[in-house]
Amino acid sequence: MSLRVPARTWGGRTTEERRAERRARLIDAALDGWIENGWAAVTMRGVCQRTALNDRYFYEHFADRDDLLGATWDAVRTEVFADLTAIFTGHLELPPLDILRAAVTRAVRLQSDDNGRARILLADHAGSAVLEQRRKTMLTDATDLLVVTSRPYLRQDADELEFRMSTLVGIGGFIELLTAWRTGAMDIDGDRIIEHTCRLGALLATEYLPPEVITPAG
Structure with missing residues (x-):
């Protein structure tokens, strides 16, 4: 012993x-x-x-500076994804478009948060292969999160590969819109981004979700 x-x-x-x-x-x-x-x-x-x-x-x-940059990015990415995942999993009683609105609103608010942590994920990473690769991976991870959480609501005849492609385009556009907002490339505010993104999400939903899920009775 x-x-x-x-x-x-x-x-x-x-x-x-x-x-x-x-x-x-x-x-x-x-x-x-x-x-x-x-x-x-x-x-x-x-x-x-x-x-x-x-x-x-x-x-x-x-090991070196790149290792530190990657670890710093990973810490913030983990924090942000945990925050957004909690919104998706913690509001399952709501209609899917309401959950989407809550997640979009939170993502926008994180970009204007006083502590600024989430903003590093959308900053200009040109010149850093480590950070550019992580940004690409973040896009894939965000797509996976939305596809998985949407799966229970999809129409039975929905093509999931097409849905994944559409989701990837939507999230990529959302990230670029947030970036344009944060860098001043577009003169818009957070509320307008939320409304525009949710309107596009509703249009996308008509392709893949049954009508009763998009507009619940009552």
Whole structure:
């Protein structure tokens, strides 16, 4: 019978807890710098200065700057997707277009949130292969989320491949519209984006959802 050796603690925290805290601090520092000056301004030296950690602790968690950028993106993407997934799964009693409106509204509000975290997902990533690939993957993941949550409402004769293609086009356009709004390329406001996107969603729904689901009785 082996005896379990208690984890050593410093200041009431284990080694793993302290490592996790340092990693979180480095990511938060990268995110702060990213929001203030863009991803290109995020450097190993900069995040170490912000956290008062030396480069040994940086390389304890990240192979290089690209690794840090990817981890920072992933942290925000996970947070945003958890938020949106909760809307889809937490309002199943509502008609699907009402759920869509709630999700679209939340996505728009996240882009104007004071903390600015979600905005890094739609920023200009040209020049960073790591971030450009993650943006492409985000589009696919968002499409998967909407397809999966819509599946119970689809007409029995609906072509799911066609629905997926239409959803991909819709989400891609929505992301580009949000980007144009955030960069000032289009003089619009968040409420107009919500209304326009939901109107397009309703048109798309007529192709794939039965009428009673689109406009429930009562």
